[in-house]
Amino acid sequence: MPAAIKKPIRVGLFATCLVDLMRPRIGFATAKLLEDAGCAVEVPAQTCCGQPAFNSGDRKTARELAAQAIEAFEHYDYVVLPSGSCAGQVIVHYPELFAGDAMWEPRARALAAKTFELTAFLSDVLKAMPAARFEGSVTYHDSCSGLRELGIKAQPRKLLAKVEGLSLVEMKDPDVCCGFGGTFCVKYADVSNKIVEKKAANIAASGADTLLAGDLGCLMNMAGKLSREGKQVRVRHIAEVLAGMSDEPAIGEPER
């Protein structure tokens, strides 16, 4: 190939199981954002990053699923996930899972080095500025793993600031856990409920008409609570807004 023709960046899209199963439109929004920024997006056969097993103490399964993901994704230029917690699993915990393993540790490290959470990738790597419109006010919840494992805080806000018509109002304690915690929300349902109750109150008190975050697990938890309490706040993944897909049904709204 002549050097003058610049090859597009090949990005492996790791949709995460929740997006794959529950809300494919987040996957499409992610793909659109990446393609608009000039990337060639591919979706290799994939299942789960292994985080539920890892956090339940099942290291063996976590390792098997990690190896499977490494094999599926290691040949891309970059790997992007629309989730801070699954990205954290790949970036922080895969190398840890294979620590001391001569064959797998280098592969895990190599994958970790080119894996990004979506907003961090758009903002830090591609320096992309999505051209979207959104009429209304949003509030942004910082999901824990993205925030504390990957340091994602400024990137989503920077991207949202470029969306025409959108105003961001911060809720109280945007960086406090929503109580989801993976299997925690079912195992310790009452405690989880107390935590999400506070979160829902803070969201509603912000006055924003839409809640955004970068992790579908947290979003489903908060959306479920807001809807049970009859609070009129729409809930979306940030990718949907950035990709200009805000006319589609929000989380928990009937499909048309």
Place this chain on the structure above:
Amino acid sequence: MTQPVNSPQFKENARKALDDAYLQKALARSEKGFIERRKAAVEKLPEYDALRDNARDLKDHILAHLDLYLEAYERNVIATGGHVHWAATAEEANEIIFGICQRLNAKAVAKGKSMISEETGLNSYLEARGIRPIETDLGEYIIQLRGETPSHLIAPALHVTKEQIEADFRRAHTELPPERNLDEPTSLLAEARAMLRDKFLNVEVGITGANFLIAETGSSVIVTNEGNGDLTQTLAKAHIVISSIEKVVPTREDAVTFLRLLARTASGTDLSVYTTFSTGARRDGDPDGPLEYHVVLLDNGRSNMLGGKFQEMLRCIRCGACMNHCPVFHAVGGHAYGWVYPGPMGAVLTPSLVGVEQGGQLPNASTFCGRCEEVCPVRIPLPKLMRNWREREFERHLQPAFARYGLGIWAAFAKRPALYRRATSLAMKFLRLFGGKGRLRALPLASGWTRHRDFPSPQGETFQSLWKKRSGPR
């Protein structure tokens, strides 16, 4: 283990805590203060993070040479006229202390705040043998009046509202006029002091904890915000320090490093109000001080943690920041954890000291939000250590069968991508049928979720199958 363990009932304890209106009020009131004070103090100190790194490295160094520093400490305590007693278990520590009290004919002991004495259940041990422990720390005094245990490392009465304390005081201090004003924390403190000083000025034995033990000098250091700790140790005939073995630090400067961190993280101040160094017994010419000085060094399972997966937990300086920032602690308070140590540090330490069979629920009751690790002054990776416990439990099949099988079934699919795609595709279509309105109000097998919130129904098809359709013709 003298202090009874109620950790296996975490879920039930949590349920009760959530229904306890007083507790919820007390928790809601205290939540913000700790967080804001710490934040302000930390922001004022540009070298805070460097100080944390130093403190972490220093603790790791101490733990790697713990035997040497403990021996040096013992030598220097003896050199300054004190006695060191080694206690392998809680029971042994209690026996040693009781022995000293008996020899001195003590009918009562004045106590400063000490979590180690909570761990050994010292108060009830002494009471059962006719010796009355008098708690001199305001918080400890309050919970002693109420017949409770501390619910927080540095704020033992965190779970009690001001109104409850006022009622307790009026009930207990019947000799005082009923019309006195007890509205303010300061008036409560003044009343407690007045009640207490009389009582503990005449006791034979003062017992305190220790925040640090200094190997180089044989001194023990305690920090308090009230100063009763000082009196406890200088006015009595004998001063007994009860401490655990990992509190030793090499030098006075090292103690200062930790004191600076501790005050900022715990109370948001540059230094605690009272920092008291005590070294040995009264020497000739000293105006006051105890005639006897004893140190009881408790192991109680800690040496087993050395060199293992949980050694990092021994860096803990008991500042309380992890629980002050924990959403689970904010929801249920400290007693739900069912033993001496609450919050994230308790979730790691309790199974280490009482066994994973008893303490195993605690490391599971976390969302892994990571805020504890973020604020820990000695950088203990608390979520990682909790996960280590989950791994132990998994290996030993200690988790509930339902959770185990649920996860196992999920894993069986997740390991077979082709099967996974077909199965999930079908399942989501199926689930979608029930969620036509966009959300489900009840779901089999996930009632924990739907008891409190709706379940947003899936779009219907999976991303992978839709993506295939989209990219098929290309």
